[in-house]
Amino acid sequence: MSSEALPPDPFAGDPDDPALSMDALDTSGEATWPGSDDEPGRLNEVERGEIIADLADLAVYQALLSGRGVRGIVVDCADCGEQHFHEWNLLRASLQQLLDEGRMRPHEPAYDPDPAHYVTWEYCRGFADATLADD
Template structure:
């Protein structure tokens, strides 16, 4: 899935003094191991199950607490899946969060979603 249509127009398009022209190239994406690939594929299947079961109940995605910046990050189901597919392709992930001020009550933790799906499955 490509989210480019959701991005604002580049205010520096065709500008020879574009500040981004002074940035260095991104580091190449590290290849993932077979074990990492299998784990991501399992997680991607879980995201599909989470979405199928939780989205009709008003849950839009997953929330993670980031230890680096010490804030919560909110990932819609489609964006979370797109990030995982990008990792499987060994490419840079697209923009990864919804707009400003997400409805925090519409997101659950990974562990909550996993427990919920286990309950639905009767595990």
């Protein structure tokens, strides 16, 4: 079958194309992710420590804020200029995947999120600092 008879590649030009991970496999079977300066597909100890700290902070933020109706974190995306809304469990899973695999895979954005139910990471940090300082 000729390539003209096939539908267009929906991932053409997408840096998160899942097929790129197949191209990134070297002869040992270890993945080499584009842009990685350290061992292929691995985080250095500083990066791992930061993610572990973020996971711990996320657990505190969820415990303090979910009972107040906050569903997760909103992030201003530097790449697309839009806000991304991450529910607590989705963000935890993404951070865990980053810790385990050295990168986060693309995921579906929240469907029609209500911005009133999401706060920034900085808000969470300030709220937690103020709440825990009162105790």
